[in-house]
Amino acid sequence: MSVVLRNRVSSLLPDFPWDTIAEARARAAAHPGGIVDLSVGTPVDPVDPLIRDALASVSEVPGYPTTHGTPELRAAAVEALKRRYGITGLSPAAVLPVIGTKELIAGLPRLLGLGAGDLMVIPEIAYPTYEVGGLLAGCEILRADSLTQIGPRNPALIFINSPSNPTGKVLGVDHLRKVVSFARERGAIVTSDECYLGLTWEGRAPSLLNPEVCDGDFTGLLAVHSLSKTSNLASYRAGFVAGDPELVAELLEVRKHSGMIVPFPIQAAMTAALGDDAHESRQRERYRTRREVLRKALEGAGFRIDDSEAGLYLWATRGEPSRTTLNWLANLGILAAPGHFYGPAGAKHVRVALTAADERIAAAATRLTSA
16 A cells, blocks of 8 residues: 655645756767756866865764854854955854755745745746745745835745846846845845855956945845855855844754754865865856857857856857757757746746866867857
8 A cells, every 4th residue: 555645745846947858968968979068057177175175184073063063164154255255244153054055045935934925036037946945835926026026015035146047147236235125124034145156257246245235234134155166065065144143043943953954074174165265266267268168159159148247157048949949959969958947037048057077168169169
């Protein structure tokens, strides 16, 4: 007799996006020169020895780590945010390590006590996990890039993402200040996904916690940071959230009861990564070079690149449905992510990742040039 699940949580969720492009993946893999996978955006460059050494140095420690993270890790995060992004006045107590930022984002609405009857706002073109978090909590979800689209309603949570995944769009200081002011008038929490802040190519990308944006007042504000991107720590599941001390304390309390703890060796690796800017600069330059190669090749093949001022992707279009473009690229042995993964407004774009080895990037460029 089989077990009957009374309520299947998975029934609340859409199909997992990456499962829906299996046919395009198979087509790209059949190319004589092999597949160039520019879809997921997973790092391919090695983890810096400094970080690996820090991980190994505490691998013999047997005891439980703390949910709040070591004092050294939280202090390193505070200093890195100040040094890299000009964030001042942040207390180490208001930093909380998480098991990869996707896990945090998917669980955040529920961890903050949101549920049925609560309105959650996400960008019109958005990382799919924002929507997943709202669906798991039972929230009403509104896609909106403009505050006027919200009208007179009072959202409980507003997600922003700058630089954006997938578009690479950057929100300026004035826009962010308006979001903060609006949220405080309506009693909303603002969570800013800033995982790509360290990969800004054009202009400047301010943090939600920058004093120019919030005047040094973190009330109601959370910023989410990942070490997966410029430190190549995707396999480590290493991220953290920082901001309003009261909100962080609430997240900490719930996560302590739930056993949601970053492993101690990972905490040591994070501390080393946050304390060193040199490895980050080297990785940024690798991506900058790959970006220029891919951008030139895509434009030469008739694509228009929109936004893409920052991040690990080029947001590209040929003015046709994204599935059509996906298949065209797959015939060249190139796999991208169709824009409709990220919302209806992305239906005529594809997201092209910079995360492939130099040889694979060069192969993609050659194929695009000769197409």
